[in-house]
Amino acid sequence: MTPPLRVVGKPRRRVDGRAKVTGQTLFADDLSFPRMLYCRFLRSPHPHAKILSVDTRRAAGAPGVHAVLTGADFPIRYGILPVSQDEEPLCRDRVRMTGDPVAAVIATTESEASSAAELIEVEYELLQTIADPLEALATAEPRIHDYGDHGNVHKAVALEFGDVEQALAASDRIFDDFFFYEGNTHLALEQHASVALLDRDGKLCLHSSTQTPHYVHRALARALDLPPHRIRVIATPNGGGFGGKTDPFNHEIVVAKAAMLTGRPVKMTLTREEVFYCHRGRHPVLMHFRTGVNNDGSIMAMDLETLLDGGAYGSYGVASTFYTGALQTVTYHLPRYRFRGCRTFTNKPPCGPKRGHGTPQPRFGQEVQLDKIAVAIGKDPADLRLQQLAPAHSLTANWMQLGTVGLRECIEKVVDGSGWRSKWQKLPHGRGIGLACSSYLCGAGLPIYWNALPHSAVQLKLDRSGLVTLFCGATEVGQGSDDVLAGVVAEVLGVDPDDIKLVTGDTDLTPVDLGSYSSRVTLMAGNAAIQAAERARSILAAAVGAKLGIPEESLVFAESRVFDAADPGQGVSFQDAVILAETANGALATIGSYTPPPSAAKYKGGGVGPSPSYSYSAAVVEVEVDPSTGWLRVDRVWIAHDIGRALNPVLVRGQIEGGVYMALGEALMEESAMRRLPPRLSHALVHKMPSMLEYKSPTTLEMPDIVTYLVEDPEPNGPFGAKEVGQGPLLPIMPAVANAVFDAVGVRVDEVPITPEKILRAMKNSDRRVGPTKFPAIHWPETVHVPPPWEGGDGKATKDKAPKSNIPLAGAQTGVSVPQQAGVSVPQESRTCGTDTPVCAPSTPAEVVRK
Amino acid sequence: MRTVPLALRVNGEAVEVSIASHKTLLEVLREDLRLTGTKHGCELGECGACAVLLDGKPVLSCLVLALECDGAEVVTVEGLAHEARLDPLQEAFADYGATQCGYCTPGFLVTAKALLDEKPHATRGEISAALSGNLCRCTGYIQIFEAVEQAAAKIADAREDEVER
Numbered sequence A: 001m002t003p004p005l006r007v008v009g010k011p012r013r014r015v016d017g018r019a020k021v022t023g024q025t026l027f028a029d030d031l032s033f034p035r036m037l038y039c040r041f042l043r044s045p046h047p048h049a050k051i052l053s054v055d056t057r058r059a060a061g062a063p064g065v066h067a068v069l070t071g072a073d074f075p076i077r078y079g080i081l082p083v084s085q086d087e088e089p090l091c092r093d094r095v096r097m098t099g100d101p102v103a104a105v106i107a108t109t110e111s112e113a114s115s116a117a118e119l120i121e122v123e124y125e126l127l128q129t130i131a132d133p134l135e136a137l138a139t140a141e142p143r144i145h146d147y148g149d150h151g152n153v154h155k156a157v158a159l160e161f162g163d164v165e166q167a168l169a170a171s172d173r174i175f176d177d178f179f180f181y182e183g184n185t186h187l188a189l190e191q192h193a194s195v196a197l198l199d200r201d202g203k204l205c206l207h208s209s210t211q212t213p214h215y216v217h218r219a220l221a222r223a224l225d226l227p228p229h230r231i232r233v234i235a236t237p238n239g240g241g242f243g244g245k246t247d248p249f250n251h252e253i254v255v256a257k258a259a260m261l262t263g264r265p266v267k268m269t270l271t272r273e274e275v276f277y278c279h280r281g282r283h284p285v286l287m288h289f290r291t292g293v294n295n296d297g298s299i300m301a302m303d304l305e306t307l308l309d310g311g312a313y314g315s316y317g318v319a320s321t322f323y324t325g326a327l328q329t330v331t332y333h334l335p336r337y338r339f340r341g342c343r344t345f346t347n348k349p350p351c352g353p354k355r356g357h358g359t360p361q362p363r364f365g366q367e368v369q370l371d372k373i374a375v376a377i378g379k380d381p382a383d384l385r386l387q388q389l390a391p392a393h394s395l396t397a398n399w400m401q402l403g404t405v406g407l408r409e410c411i412e413k414v415v416d417g418s419g420w421r422s423k424w425q426k427l428p429h430g431r432g433i434g435l436a437c438s439s440y441l442c443g444a445g446l447p448i449y450w451n452a453l454p455h456s457a458v459q460l461k462l463d464r465s466g467l468v469t470l471f472c473g474a475t476e477v478g479q480g481s482d483d484v485l486a487g488v489v490a491e492v493l494g495v496d497p498d499d500i501k502l503v504t505g506d507t508d509l510t511p512v513d514l515g516s517y518s519s520r521v522t523l524m525a526g527n528a529a530i531q532a533a534e535r536a537r538s539i540l541a542a543a544v545g546a547k548l549g550i551p552e553e554s555l556v557f558a559e560s561r562v563f564d565a566a567d568p569g570q571g572v573s574f575q576d577a578v579i580l581a582e583t584a585n586g587a588l589a590t591i592g593s594y595t596p597p598p599s600a601a602k603y604k605g606g607g608v609g610p611s612p613s614y615s616y617s618a619a620v621v622e623v624e625v626d627p628s629t630g631w632l633r634v635d636r637v638w639i640a641h642d643i644g645r646a647l648n649p650v651l652v653r654g655q656i657e658g659g660v661y662m663a664l665g666e667a668l669m670e671e672s673a674m675r676r677l678p679p680r681l682s683h684a685l686v687h688k689m690p691s692m693l694e695y696k697s698p699t700t701l702e703m704p705d706i707v708t709y710l711v712e713d714p715e716p717n718g719p720f721g722a723k724e725v726g727q728g729p730l731l732p733i734m735p736a737v738a739n740a741v742f743d744a745v746g747v748r749v750d751e752v753p754i755t756p757e758k759i760l761r762a763m764k765n766s767d768r769r770v771g772p773t774k775f776p777a778i779h780w781p782e783t784v785h786v787p788p789p790w791e792g793g794d795g796k797a798t799k800d801k802a803p804k805s806n807i808p809l810a811g812a813q814t815g816v817s818v819p820q821q822a823g824v825s826v827p828q829e830s831r832t833c834g835t836d837t838p839v840c841a842p843s844t845p846a847e848v849v850r851k
Numbered sequence B: 001m002r003t004v005p006l007a008l009r010v011n012g013e014a015v016e017v018s019i020a021s022h023k024t025l026l027e028v029l030r031e032d033l034r035l036t037g038t039k040h041g042c043e044l045g046e047c048g049a050c051a052v053l054l055d056g057k058p059v060l061s062c063l064v065l066a067l068e069c070d071g072a073e074v075v076t077v078e079g080l081a082h083e084a085r086l087d088p089l090q091e092a093f094a095d096y097g098a099t100q101c102g103y104c105t106p107g108f109l110v111t112a113k114a115l116l117d118e119k120p121h122a123t124r125g126e127i128s129a130a131l132s133g134n135l136c137r138c139t140g141y142i143q144i145f146e147a148v149e150q151a152a153a154k155i156a157d158a159r160e161d162e163v164e165r
């Protein structure tokens, strides 16, 4: 029998809530140290140029200046991905974008550092600039980087799962559509800040607003050529991240070097404009979907091409490229699938991971195309989706191993809740309703640095005070990672979450967790924490059982007590349990770690997309469009999310509503547009709107009502069955808005953002549409052919193109489910938690309905 | 650098500092008084993170010249609690999910405080309008609205109790 859950699933104040409302949470820029110096950068005004000389003499003599650094001080490049070590702390002989740092001044005050930076003289030789991917494809020289596939193509990939052309030819109809998704940025409210100093032990210590202290640690060791154990990185709580603080940044490395040189603490806080140039936000992506569909709506094959505008550096770009094709298969059954993606370098701020990382763009295209298919064949878009959902616990065409799939319940919730059946195609002109679905990872199944080490680890210390201290490298970025850790440990040990002390995100003190990205913390750090807590519980149970003469299995841990299930009066306080165990064993500490199950995708390129679990979301959006002005207003959003199990429903709802909010920003207004200054003004490529006023984001006044449904179907791989919620709920909103606009006024805006201007333009166009009409010819690399599971593959690439086959396309007809695992065995579980974790307890879907 | 004296009341206490004359109220609070609870997201008056109460009214402290505040009464997030007891707004923000990363929270709290001081029964529309100058990238605002409403209800209850007594 599994004991009832006492902490998990209960709405609670987050454990770090008090600090946040009293102003006691210390963000990076809140830190100051005696004798602290300030760093400012001199940045390039040119988007692409050779650096001929840098003269720092006047700056070095300016008042308050302690040091001036240039690229010559940093001979080693770094970057987040091992395959893209292309960034320089300060540029050495080339700048690749406006805003690239050329020199750094370290001075007593920030304003002295800024004034002195202006005294640095840099001689540039301007180079031809590349403003977008089409220019990049057409311009092999000059190359922005001397690595990459060729010319200014950073990475091109081609994967095919079964013979797609054959399946398309055999389909009743082929839908051929082009989409464009404009770039946008995280706009976390906190600007990036870092303070470096030499710690009391003489070691380099960096406090930084980073989501990934472990990767910053690695980058510092590499770029400064220091042994990693001589470096300590402390991730301060992030004032929002959303993926914008997951790369190691040049300012982090420069302040570290400056602290080592000057022997004094050195701080740098970016201005908002600098944050816009740091970027790593959403890639602009051009997409081409060809989808073969039978008359009953069954999808027979999909052929997807994507073209990404990568900006000036690699960042996560290779992963982003794969992500534009990795998750099309995990929502609906695709019998055959081809994906080709290409990322180009351009002379603009580098793009990287923003909430949803590479997947919102193709999700937009896929879900809008499905709407077009539904309209064309006269089928309700909800039914079209429901008839071909990816089966739970199956393998997809591209060998992603699915766990539970709560998408059917999600669709049913939002369809019922919104009154979809009585509204779609039935609302008066100017009002419309749209539906879309999505899925996201619960943590990347493979690490950035390929190795067999755990992805997350937790240590627990218990002592005679009764206090439980948890150590974990996970990083609190606002999503509630601390609360997840405290919550699951409190559940296992029967104490209050607020009685657990957390030490997180400190590479000296905490075991490695890879960081707050790819929605991995709840599942991975959560499982590691459960393992550590279960081990602690066993130790305590043995000691209490021996003392009271009660079998360990009959002991219950609850209400800060350990007692006999049969006779609750028989027991000890939690503190006494710890004292008994400490007496019996000596000091008490336990460890837990988590490594994801091995992936079934054994082909090159199959490293991006696998995850221990996938979350699902469905959304319905109702809009009002003024046909005379194009003015678009979102009235209400219904969203259902397959959370597996909500660990703390208050935080889950917050992530869903926050995701919807951020998605509405993307759908309606946010864009990282760049423009060229006229030739007389240097011809530079600059941000159109590097300020919070110009870069429009939704305020309180733009927020519609949101009705949220939690679908709980515990996921065997999740901690207490939980899945992610930080990224998934953003994904269906943009296409749902586009589909609602079509329902309202009959025009297709096949682009994001969907602005009144575009709606109006579409209403005037003869094809009632705005959006791209072609995709450039790209020289694709040789295709990697991988037969899908139902065509006899084993997850590996075949030598040749798959032989033309007459194998019936499994699952193409309604209701036929794909053979689970298709004859291969995929290890399910590598976590070695005790079996008493109640992950499989039946549950009723919780509903949180907001009015 | 030439400095000038500034005298003001901060969170109920008289404070005298000698500051660089160009400093904003935000800089004086954070740098000279070490009250880092007040945040900044732009320093251009665009985000609301730096909001504080100046003589009871919410202002963007990044746009206020500190010298203009001579003799004024300033309340920051550090001054909201009543000794060890949190203000109902603080309790409600913590309990109802109105704080995620918490970076916008100090600005929202003081702005909401000014609203409820003036309009204890503010409607959802009035709350939304009063907070429209504060950006939050995390929450989607709805749990913030709810927290303000919960706090308002709690304040009203407390007041009724007092009247009855």
Ligand code: FES
Binding pocket: B039, B040, B041, B042, B043, B044, B045, B046, B047, B048, B049, B050, B051, B060, B061, B062, B063
């Ligand atoms: S910092 Fe003052 S409004 Fe943004």
Ligand code: FES
Binding pocket: A189, A239, A240, A478, B098, B099, B100, B101, B102, B103, B104, B105, B135, B136, B137, B138, B139
């Ligand atoms: S809670 Fe993060 S910006 Fe509002």
